[in-house]
Amino acid sequence: MGANHAVRARQRIDGRPSTRAREAGPKSALGQRRSEVLQLLRSCAEPLGVATTADRMGLHPNTARFHLDALVAAGLARRTMEPRGTPGRPRAFYRAIPTTEAELERAGAALLADILAGSWMHWVPQPEQAAVSCGQEWGRYLTERRAPYESIDELAARARLLTILEELGFDPVAERSQEGDRLVLRSCPFLDLALTYPQVVCGVHLGLMRGIVAELDAPLAVTRLEPLAGADGCHAWLSTVQESARSVHHPQESP
Known part of the structure; x- marks a missing residue:
């Protein structure tokens, strides 16, 4: 699909130019619910766990974790693991990344996604x-x-x-x-x-x-x-x- 067709396709589905051709706000690029999760992280001084995020957003914990991990992959949030001195799976905590730093990480995440999807098409039967x-x-x-x-x-x-x-x-x-x-x-x-x-x-x-x-x-x-x-x-x-x-x-x- 050519670049012009791709731009027109995006305009058809959401009425906006492609995010690769403009500086997109997080809501337009992420969707409403994931943007709300990001806003929650940005409003909190301390990192949030999955259970707390799910409770505040009214989501199932697996759905909350999915959005949080997607924000990490997009370079908009950072995940840290709880230090544990006892056996068991450590809890993950998430915090929003400052905007300038997030833009750099988001660009890297988009490049990585392109690489992985392209490799999938080439190498996976x-x-x-x-x-x-x-x-x-x-x-x-x-x-x-x-x-x-x-x-x-x-x-x-x-x-x-x-x-x-x-x-x-x-x-x-x-x-x-x-x-x-x-x-x-x-x-x-x-x-x-x-x-x-x-x-x-x-x-x-x-x-x-x-x-x-x-x-x-x-x-x-x-x-x-x-x-x-x-x-x-x-x-x-x-x-x-x-x-x-x-x-x-x-x-x-x-x-």
């Missing part, structure tokens, strides 16, 4: 399928596990999927059309990278949604993802799964 599998694992991790023998119906699963995608910064909205049910993802937390390496980034996002649904063990499937399918964003298509077609182990679906 069947890179799109591998990206979907990777996304599925993260989708399961980010979804709160159900209690034993607890069941969830399709309607509740759709609502939970929307909530998690909202927390991750996708700004989703559910729509029903003549073609079927879909989620319109009106924002992409990694749009610049997705425009360059759609097989990797969009594959991860498809797998992410499938992993969420699989962990919920609900009669719902994410059948496909259409990147930048319209002026409103990307379209994720949903379908109802019959009970007889469901499996305890949820075998991997092809993208």
